Amino acid sequence: MKTLYSERRYVISIIMIAIGVIFVVRLFYLQIIDDSYKASADRNVLRVLPQYPARGLIYDRNGKILVHNEATYDLMVVPKEVKNIDTASLCHIIGINNETYNSRLEKARNYSNYAPSIFEREIPQELYGFLQEKLSNFPGFYILARTLRKYPYNIAAHTLGYIGEVNQDVLDNDSYYKPGDYIGVSGIEKSYEKELRGKKGVKIMMVDVFNREKGSFRNGLYDTVSVVGQDLTTTLDADLQAYGEELMKNKRGSIVAIEPRTGEILALVSSPSYDPNLLAGHDRSKNYFKLLKDIKQKPLFNRALMATYPPGSTFKIMNALIGQQLGVLYPSTRFPCSLGFHMGIVDVKCHSHPSPCNLEESIQNSCNSYYCYAFKAIIEKLGAKNTKTSFNVWRDIVMSFGFGKKFHNDLPNELAGNIPTADYYDKIHGTNVWRALTIISLGIGQGEITVTPLQLANFTAVIANRGYYYIPHIVKGIGTSKFIDKKYTTKQIVKIDSGYFDAVLEGMRLVIDAGTGAGGKIEKIKMGGKTGTAQNPHGEPHSIFILIAPLDNPKIVLSVIVENGGWGADWAVPIASLMVEKYLNGVVKRVDMEKKMTEGSVYYP
Amino acid sequence: MREQKNIFSNIDWITVGIYLALVTIGWLNIYASVYSEDHNNIFDFSQIFGKQMIWIACAIVISLIILSIDIKFFPAFANYIYAFVMLLLIAVLLLGNVTAGSKSWFLIGSFKLQPAEFAKLATTLALAKYLSTIDIKIQDIKTKMISFLILGFPAGLILLQNDTGSALVYISFVFLLYREGLSGNVLIIGLVAIVLFLLTLLIDKFIIIGVLAGIALILFFYIRKRRKEIITLIGIFLLTAGSVYMVDYVYNNVLEPHQRNRIAVLIGKETDLKGVAYNVNQSKIAIGSGGFFGKGFLQGTQTKFDFVPARSTDFIYCTVGEEWGFAGSAVVIALYVMLFLRIIKLAERQRSVFSRIYGYGVASILFFHFMINIAMTIGLAPVIGIPLPFISYGGSSLWAFTILLFIFVKQDACRLQLL
Numbered sequence A: 001m002k003t004l005y006s007e008r009r010y011v012i013s014i015i016m017i018a019i020g021v022i023f024v025v026r027l028f029y030l031q032i033i034d035d036s037y038k039a040s041a042d043r044n045v046l047r048v049l050p051q052y053p054a055r056g057l058i059y060d061r062n063g064k065i066l067v068h069n070e071a072t073y074d075l076m077v078v079p080k081e082v083k084n085i086d087t088a089s090l091c092h093i094i095g096i097n098n099e100t101y102n103s104r105l106e107k108a109r110n111y112s113n114y115a116p117s118i119f120e121r122e123i124p125q126e127l128y129g130f131l132q133e134k135l136s137n138f139p140g141f142y143i144l145a146r147t148l149r150k151y152p153y154n155i156a157a158h159t160l161g162y163i164g165e166v167n168q169d170v171l172d173n174d175s176y177y178k179p180g181d182y183i184g185v186s187g188i189e190k191s192y193e194k195e196l197r198g199k200k201g202v203k204i205m206m207v208d209v210f211n212r213e214k215g216s217f218r219n220g221l222y223d224t225v226s227v228v229g230q231d232l233t234t235t236l237d238a239d240l241q242a243y244g245e246e247l248m249k250n251k252r253g254s255i256v257a258i259e260p261r262t263g264e265i266l267a268l269v270s271s272p273s274y275d276p277n278l279l280a281g282h283d284r285s286k287n288y289f290k291l292l293k294d295i296k297q298k299p300l301f302n303r304a305l306m307a308t309y310p311p312g313s314t315f316k317i318m319n320a321l322i323g324q325q326l327g328v329l330y331p332s333t334r335f336p337c338s339l340g341f342h343m344g345i346v347d348v349k350c351h352s353h354p355s356p357c358n359l360e361e362s363i364q365n366s367c368n369s370y371y372c373y374a375f376k377a378i379i380e381k382l383g384a385k386n387t388k389t390s391f392n393v394w395r396d397i398v399m400s401f402g403f404g405k406k407f408h409n410d411l412p413n414e415l416a417g418n419i420p421t422a423d424y425y426d427k428i429h430g431t432n433v434w435r436a437l438t439i440i441s442l443g444i445g446q447g448e449i450t451v452t453p454l455q456l457a458n459f460t461a462v463i464a465n466r467g468y469y470y471i472p473h474i475v476k477g478i479g480t481s482k483f484i485d486k487k488y489t490t491k492q493i494v495k496i497d498s499g500y501f502d503a504v505l506e507g508m509r510l511v512i513d514a515g516t517g518a519g520g521k522i523e524k525i526k527m528g529g530k531t532g533t534a535q536n537p538h539g540e541p542h543s544i545f546i547l548i549a550p551l552d553n554p555k556i557v558l559s560v561i562v563e564n565g566g567w568g569a570d571w572a573v574p575i576a577s578l579m580v581e582k583y584l585n586g587v588v589k590r591v592d593m594e595k596k597m598t599e600g601s602v603y604y605p
Numbered sequence B: 001m002r003e004q005k006n007i008f009s010n011i012d013w014i015t016v017g018i019y020l021a022l023v024t025i026g027w028l029n030i031y032a033s034v035y036s037e038d039h040n041n042i043f044d045f046s047q048i049f050g051k052q053m054i055w056i057a058c059a060i061v062i063s064l065i066i067l068s069i070d071i072k073f074f075p076a077f078a079n080y081i082y083a084f085v086m087l088l089l090i091a092v093l094l095l096g097n098v099t100a101g102s103k104s105w106f107l108i109g110s111f112k113l114q115p116a117e118f119a120k121l122a123t124t125l126a127l128a129k130y131l132s133t134i135d136i137k138i139q140d141i142k143t144k145m146i147s148f149l150i151l152g153f154p155a156g157l158i159l160l161q162n163d164t165g166s167a168l169v170y171i172s173f174v175f176l177l178y179r180e181g182l183s184g185n186v187l188i189i190g191l192v193a194i195v196l197f198l199l200t201l202l203i204d205k206f207i208i209i210g211v212l213a214g215i216a217l218i219l220f221f222y223i224r225k226r227r228k229e230i231i232t233l234i235g236i237f238l239l240t241a242g243s244v245y246m247v248d249y250v251y252n253n254v255l256e257p258h259q260r261n262r263i264a265v266l267i268g269k270e271t272d273l274k275g276v277a278y279n280v281n282q283s284k285i286a287i288g289s290g291g292f293f294g295k296g297f298l299q300g301t302q303t304k305f306d307f308v309p310a311r312s313t314d315f316i317y318c319t320v321g322e323e324w325g326f327a328g329s330a331v332v333i334a335l336y337v338m339l340f341l342r343i344i345k346l347a348e349r350q351r352s353v354f355s356r357i358y359g360y361g362v363a364s365i366l367f368f369h370f371m372i373n374i375a376m377t378i379g380l381a382p383v384i385g386i387p388l389p390f391i392s393y394g395g396s397s398l399w400a401f402t403i404l405l406f407i408f409v410k411q412d413a414c415r416l417q418l419l
């Protein structure tokens, strides 16, 4: 039927035909002319091989390698490509039975028929060569090289952490990881995962039906290069760390050593510990569950960061500082002690010592009565009934030392400890009915207050620095740069003026020279320390000691806690003292003391 | 006039045959694209090929219903259908579900209804109805304005849904308008605009403006005696130079980064094959690896494994290319071109102007989808997410295309009843 403009149908038809022809020509080019896209006659398949970069190495502060990599080989399988293979022979080579073979293949198939899965992990070096030769008999199987973490010194297991296979949770939330990938699970491996892992790459290989790799697909056009992980320089001193672990053998507890000038952690010992290599090799998961099941020793538990204790007498220093800051206590202030503090129904015992003490002597003798009076003065400063306001002032100053909160530093899983709040006392005693005497045990570091060994070491650093600290951290350099997060180089100033530290430092010197810490004296090194005992309902009290050395130019501060170690002087004092000798002198001359500590063990109920 | 015996009498079996062939090809390739040994039952309704089978069955029922509806229904209700679908478009903007950045779905149970798919149909009906009114002349400014309004309103709403691909489809009505008498310059202007657009992105805009100025000068030399043409020439020069500037500005300042990237990939500016160009390259690899006869049904490796994105919807043609090779891919293209030519042939034999215009609308829409989708998968157009008619997975689009086509089949079957 002819209508107006009817001839235009031809223009439109020609355009449509032209587009069709252009498409066919283009397809002809893509599918026939251009070889690079075409599968060859024997039906090559492409195999996407993830390229795992070497994970960054971890060094100690002096350049000693704490963690390095060792090559390992995983046998991979692509279920779709597995055809007519000699199952028995493969099972024989890798030492599994037929059932295991079938169940593994089934598992791989459930994940994906086309994507590779790990069939056998970490094939030993000697088997690798043999298997590689035989591989052409087993289409669908191939070997993927990766690296295994190795720990040459067997130290700092908790701090370094370990790597493990990613779990479903990570897979769901981070598309970087694919099933079978490894990720830092704890310690530095976790907190610096992004720096250490580098960047995965991808290599696309063509593989023929005989399972032979026929070269890179399109000359690597679609490959991505992997980027090697960055090395980390930790603040740890490997020798000191190893020595600390040696001293803590057969005891429970921790040693935290910090360089007060920088906040760098020199040693972080948690005992009992484990050989970090156990969680890196072939039997990782078996070993892990073995460690996990040891509920008596709890070797996986990092006491240095996660155990909380009442600080005991070491906390008297805190109250001495706060008292001075608030103007209720002076170095010359004396309080009486008649074998304790007796007031109303309150009865706090003390041991026999010359009395009344001034501030320095009170630290030297660790007088309980003195600090009950001092704490009472602090809490009653604004009137005997205005407890809450004064308590909040006290708490605010305590918190400024890093107590009662997390540092949020580069060590995962730290705990915050506990500095009780006024609300808490309102709740248990009733609003505004609690008074200084109600909470008097805070004066001597007992009661609801708990701290971690790391916080206690940091507290010691503040005293050594006379009023400030740097957030304790474990890494001082990433890659080739010395740059670390600015928060670790920012001075944290506490709410005590520096002048008030003189008297307590003098008191701490007396502790070493003629007090409860006299057993830790080292020739030619002037030190200051404070013992403590944390009451423990289960058996002997925990032995606590904090130490600054040298006192005039502090290079190291320590907190040592030996659980159920009795009085500070029994275990914590000699261990801290030996650590200082090791760090400052390099060699330990007090071999008898060393022997007694390393060989001694503490009884645990 | 003779009475119709049954709904199948006089229907054009060539059109219906091609339709059934394409739907079947689509279903087989959707099955192949997600095939795995774990899910190998082709009637497994939890898998998309099982669902597609339900959509196909429904589509056939729908086509039978349309064939039995009175021939006068669609011309008579065209405007109401248009109004209703426009309301749906507005509603989806306000109440719809967001998927992949586009707010274009209604979720009804597990079925996703996409009003934009049905808007093309409604617009074709409304436009055919308007242009077939007696005494209408497309040369009139008023006619042009109203026609563009009918097109522009749904296109604008769909753009607001952030579904650029579906909005672009409305450009296809240029063919329909051209057939009905709109100046042939539309096609030429369109072509020049596309060429200038691509050139501007490839070459510095000052060079292009310089070249344009040069051409204008040479032309000026030839026509310097004729004042009227000089004014036209200056006008054209200013217009083209201005649009070159505009394109540059729009490209750099208006387009979203992902849109800019897609165009950059197409014109070869962006060569980061792992990043932006990934989709297109994976698609080309899959098709290219098919060779002449393909790898065979269910034997494709590229499309099944994660390489090709959207492998059962927008990139379904990759599966065809990989498993059926050049032979199969060319057959699919031939089927489409035959369908378009057949529809045009049928349209020209209509006595009713409404039926003819509607037929051209059907051909234009199907052609535009075909052109953009396949050009995208073989790397000749930027990645624009629109389905391949009858083949891509999805209930909304299959039903919309089926209704679109079968209204025309019905009109054609009863062409003798109409004047």
Ligand SMILES: [Zn+2]
Residues within 6 Å of the ligand: A337, A339, A340, A350, A351, A353, A366, A367, A368, A369, A370
């Ligand atoms: Zn006393």
